[in-house]
Amino acid sequence: MDTTQLLKGVLDVAVLAVVREEDGYGYDIVRRLRAAGIAEIGDASVYGTLRRLYAAGALSTYVVPSEGGPNRKYYAIKAEGIAMFEAQRETWNEFAAVFSTLINHQPAPAAATSSNGSHS
Template sequence: MDRSQLLKGLLDIIVLRVLDDEDGYGYEILGRLRRAGFDELGDASVYGTLRRLYRAGHLSTYVLPSESGPHRKYYALTEPGRKHLRHMRDAWEDVSAKMRHLLDAPTKG
């Protein structure tokens, strides 16, 4: 399986987690993701995820002026977004623990 396909399935939890600490605008969110090691996530995928999470009510937006160009649209987690992140995190912990157990189990050969 291509790693990028696995990451596409995790984009919601990745983006929500990045915004859980601090609001951010698109380019800045991409920078946080890159610093976290998610270099292979495409810009279009991240921006599309932001729009989808906004439409689903998990994010809100607000606009602030920028000293270095046009106004910036910031994204912030809503309370439903925080709840969704908690549910996704619980699901991740469950699946991750099961995968760790499966991968660490001795193989019969």
Template sequence: MDRSQLLKGLLDIIVLRVLEIEDAYGYEILHRLRGAGFDELGDASVYGTLRRLYKAGYLATYVLPSDSGPHRKYYTLTPEGRGYLKGMHEAWEDVSAKMRKLLDIPEKGRS
């Protein structure tokens, strides 16, 4: 099954949750997502999501020097981003509960 469309719809909440835990730069965000099992998320999708969330005012950035190369741009949640994540989390819990209920109902003719 191709889960890419489902993950595309969840990318905002996934990325914001990673940043709620701790600020991070792009590659570090990708590393955390892959560590959480989201191997199928493409780099371009994640970076595009970061740009879109930044443009919407849900993320802010700051730059820190790196010991191993160029400066790194870190992403952090803004107060608006925290509010957006909270609303998305509530929506996720609501939809998840409804889906669990729906999926647990036996189909007609099935025992």
């Protein structure tokens, strides 16, 4: 199954979960998402999500000088981001439970039918 479309719907909560654990700069957040098992995540998708969450007031930023290159912009979760994460986590857990029940449901064996196709 191509998980690209599924990932689009949950990338915000995934990014918030990673930043909630520890502040990070863009590529660090991408690396941590991949280490968590989201291997097919694109850098551009994460950077776009970080910008969107920042604009929504869920994240703050600060700059840390880098020894071997340009300064790094770190993202930190704000109270609004924690509230957003909690709401999205609850929604995800409810959705996952319903969907898991639906796709893992084992139908009852079909009732025996008579030769004319009707049930006895």
